[in-house]
Amino acid sequence: MENQQIEELLKQMTMDEKIGQLLQLTPPFFKGSSEHGKITGPLAQLKISDDIVKNTGSVLGASGAKEIRSIQEQHLKDNRLGIPLLFMADITHGYETIFPIPLAIGCSWDLNLAQKSAEIAAKEGAVSGTHVTFAPMVDLVRDPRWGRVMESTGEDSYLNSEFAKAQVKGFQGEDLKNDPNRLATCVKHFAAYGAPEGGRDYNTVNMSERQLRESYLPAYRAALDAGSKLVMTAFNTVDGIPATGNKKLMRDLLRDEWGFDGVVISDWGAVKELIPHGVAEDEREAAYKAIQAGVDIEMMTTCYPNHLKELIESGHVAEELLNEAALRILQLKNELGLFENPYRGLDEVQEKEVILSEEHREATRELASKSCVLLQNNYNILPINPSQKIALIGPFAESNDILGPWSWKGDKNAAITLRKGLEEKLGNNRLIVKKGCEIESITDEQLNHAMTAAEQADVIILALGEHSDMSGEAGSRSNIKLPDSQLKLVEKVHGLGKPTITVLFNGRPLDLHGVYDKTDAILEAWFPGTEGGRAITDILYGDVNPSGKLSMSFPYSVGQVPVYYNHYNTGRPQGAEDAQVRYVSQYLDIPNEALFPFGYGLSYTTFSYQNMKLSTDTITPDDKLEVSITVKNTGNIAGEETVQLYVRDLVGEVVRPVKELKGFEKIHLEPGEEKNVTFEITEEQLRYYHSDLSFESDEGTFEVYVGPNSCDVQSLPFRLIK
Incomplete structure (x- = not known):
């Protein structure tokens, strides 16, 4: 349709039909769904009439080409104007072929593979009938107690921004309307959801606007600049006002300042949650505040259908706000080509061929191996000699719970366990497998069997971690050590004095006391996805040299x-x-520094950094400064290194961080090979938000750092002259 036709369609719609476009419901409400009529508990409390369903604009979480076609066919018969439904879903790191969790993908520092993973997820989702994915999640995270750190790509706004752009490009491609293998993206959660007090999910977020703009907003802006079609509101407050009712955030900043003209959708139930937040007295006021703030779609509550018409007819809400919201939703449907083909992309035959194809499995295996981080490798115990006998022990030895807590359509039965990966490599004659303990419990019998197996082996692999419910949404934890049952297993095995390797499966950074001090090597595998067992085996035996950071x-x-x-x-x-010594900012009982810092990760080879040079020691707004360094593979095998560039503004109008990532480059080096890596620094990269929220740079001295991680760096000074 042309834009003029969309506007004409809007004029034909009644107020109830327009309001219906602003509602999103789950499949049980719709005829044609296999779950239709199975509405109990909280869903029943919504009291949704058939007339409301006929006018509803979108569906959350419908599954598979057959069901989506059925729901759409029935809806087109029931809807007076034949307006198709939008189908949306949480496809965060894979549809059925599951890639590593986003935090792991961040550790790959590989933007091309991240883009490819999103492209594959889009292809599987689209052929199954989905139109919109609630991804990428770009919330900056600094507190591993918060379970949803697993959905983010990490703690750095620059790195998150680069991954946000790559994922949007992978999901959406260049032409949504004419490429049915793509999905529209919904960047989330706007804004600052990743900074809840105490690391407790849904909790209060409290920070200055300057901090919000400097650290937390850049990745959302990057996703929108890359073309993301939707924005999801966060559950949390921003400057004391819940995001879903925050006019300053959603209209003043997002729409007016940034110029975003796409669809804004609430998170699940977030409009009605304005009531317990304490900023709305009832559902009527919640609807009023959400529409005033610019929320176009209300997900899974009924404040809009129950109260928006009366608010407009009484003059409390301008009808123009309803028209704008409904038009944006219709325009999104048009951008996806749904008026021409309401069954866009879905194909039951192709669905069976595409999903979990060998090509897709190979892609997730590659990204999983690039996402694993080698944290420790004492005595170069890794890679393992294939002739050695292995005892594989631990609750993840043959667990298929390796997809992560946000793998909505992932089939655990299709996942390659660590046991299967090792058996394919070794056969059964050199592998003994015992569980040793459960994730959160242990028996004497389990422990005895594990010790017997360990005594018979040359090398012990401990497969440890969190079950998927221990992280993800509502997965906050105050204790981020491994459970006591697993620490007891580690302690017992350590007493044997045999070479021991720990492989970790988890959704957050952990406190590794009781592990790193009692094991020779640690491979952080995260939740590695469908091909996890093979990817980990590739690394353990040196078929792949670990490169994650x-x-x-x-x-x-x-x-x-x-x-x-x-x-x-x-x-x-x-x-x-x-x-x-005492009167400094420090803990008396622990170091200030992280155990393993940002950017850290070991390899089976070694790299030297030499001859760091600057093209000039001064820079002006019209100049570019070149930073160069020679990186050499000083080991015996080929390897990939991520060379990282950091800058520090030594004196600012407000306090500046001790380092800020400004660039990185992944390079592949053969043994003995060296490469000169060059970065450019411009004045624009030195700008920051001042106390008056102006975004500019200051004259003065800066320090530039280059190295393999955020701690082990070389540095040189330069000056900015304006």
């Missing part, structure tokens, strides 16, 4: 959190030359 710091202790690399220095920094 942490995108989120691992704390020394939970008492440090939030802990992140780009912190402020304070007026009494630890280690200052003229400071007294």
Whole structure:
């Protein structure tokens, strides 16, 4: 349809029909769904009439080409104007072929593979009938107690922004209307959902607007600049007002300042949650505040259908706000080509061929191996010699719970366990497998069987971690150590004095006391996805050289959190030359620094960094400064290295971080090969938000750092002259 035709369609719609477009419901409400009529509990309390369903604009979580076709066919018969439904779903890191969790993808530092993973997820989702994915989740995260850190790509706004752009491009492609294998993206959660007090999900977020703009908003803006079609509101408050009713955030900033003209959707139930937040007296006021703030679609509550008409007829809400919201939704449907083909993309035959295809499995295996981070490798115990006998012990030895808590359509039965991956490599004659313990419990019998197996082996692999319910949404934890049952297993195995490797399956950075000090090697595998067992085996035996680098710091202790690399220095920094030993910003019982910092990750080879140079020691707004360094593979095998560039503004109008990531480059080096890596720094990269919220740079001295992680760096100074 042409835009003029969309506007004409809007004029034909009654007020009830327009309001219906603003409602999103789950499949049980719709005829044609296999679940139709199975509405109990909280869903029944919504009291949705058939007339409301006929006018509803979108569906959340419908599954598969057959069901979506059935729902759409019935809806087109029932809807007076034949307006098709939008089908939306949480396809965050794969549809049925599940890729590593987003936090792991962040650790790959591989934008091309991230884009490819989104492209494959879109292809599987689209052929199954989905139109919109609630991704990418770009919330900046600094507190691993919060379970949803697994959905983010990490603690750095620059890195998150780069991944946000890559994922939007992968999901959406260049032409949504004419490419049925793509999905429209919904960036979430706007804004600052990743900074809840105490790391407790849905909790209060409280920060200055300057901090919000500097650290938390850039990744959302990057996703929108890349073309993301929707924005999802966050559950949390922003400056004391819940995001879903926050006019300053949604209209003033998002729409007016940034110029976003796409669809804004609430998160599940968030419009009605304005009531317990304490900013709306009842559903009527919740509807009023949400529409005034610019929320176009209300997900799974009925404040709009129950109260918006009366608010407009009484003059409390301008009808123009309803028209704008309904028009944006119709325009999105038009951008997806749904008026021409309401069954866009879905194909039951192709669905069976595309989903979990070998090509897709190979892609997730590659990304999983690039996402694993080698945290420790004492005595170069890894890679394992294939002739050695292995005892695989632990609750994840043959667990298929490796997809992660947000793998909506993932089939655990299709997942390759670590046991299966090792058996394919070794056969059964060199592999002994025992569970050793459950994730959160242990028996003497389990422990005895594990010890017997360990005594017979040359090398012990401990497969440990969190079950998927221990992270993800509503998965906040105050204790981020491994459960006591697993720590007891580690302690017992350690007593044998045999070479021991720990493989971790988890959705957050952990406090690794009781593990890193009692094991020789640690491979952080996260929730690695469908091909996890094979990808991990590839690394353990050296078929793949690990190259992952942490995108989120691992704390020394939970008492440090939030802990992140780009912190402020304070007026009494630890280690200052003229400071007294006690009266500095420090803990008395633990270090200030993370156990494993941002950007950290080991390889089976070694790299040297030499001959760091600047093209000039001064820069003006019209110049570019080149930073170069020679990186050499000084080991015996080929490897990939992520060379990282950081900058520090030594004196600012407001306090500046001790380092900020400004660039990175992944390079592949053969043994003995060296490469000169060059970065450019411009004045624009030195800008920041001042106390008056102006975004500009200051004259003065800067320090530039280059290295393999945020701690082990070389540095040189330069000056900005304006």
